[in-house]
Amino acid sequence: MRAVPLSDLPEEEAIHLELSGVPICLARSDGVVHALLDECSHGQVALSDGEVTGGVVECWLHGSCFDLVTGVPTGPPAMVPVPVYPIRVVADIVEVAI
Numbered sequence: 001m002r003a004v005p006l007s008d009l010p011e012e013e014a015i016h017l018e019l020s021g022v023p024i025c026l027a028r029s030d031g032v033v034h035a036l037l038d039e040c041s042h043g044q045v046a047l048s049d050g051e052v053t054g055g056v057v058e059c060w061l062h063g064s065c066f067d068l069v070t071g072v073p074t075g076p077p078a079m080v081p082v083p084v085y086p087i088r089v090v091a092d093i094v095e096v097a098i
């Protein structure tokens with residue numbers, strides 16, 4: 001599913017998208033784009049409002065970081081992974097498979 005032009009996603013930032021009713025956190029880190037469910041597994045707040053750095057996104061509310069590749073939290077209080085979705089870039093457009 002077409003999401004956004006790659007140029008709309010700055011390095012080390014995340015944006016919120018709604019694709020087919022699914023909230024998506026689209027994040028770019030170290031030059032790689034990742035798509036996760038845009039909902040922290042701890043407190044149901046948007047991960048796209050958090051900080052992206054070094055391959056993780058940090059939840060702004062309690063500070064759990066989620067690996068952008070696996071969706072696994074790297075520390076408490078979150079314990080449950082968030083779903084991740086495959087992406088590809090075609091002709092500079094980011095596409096997300098949901």
Ligand code: FES
Nearest residue numbers: 040042043059062
């Ligand atoms: S709401 Fe995200 S870590 Fe608590």
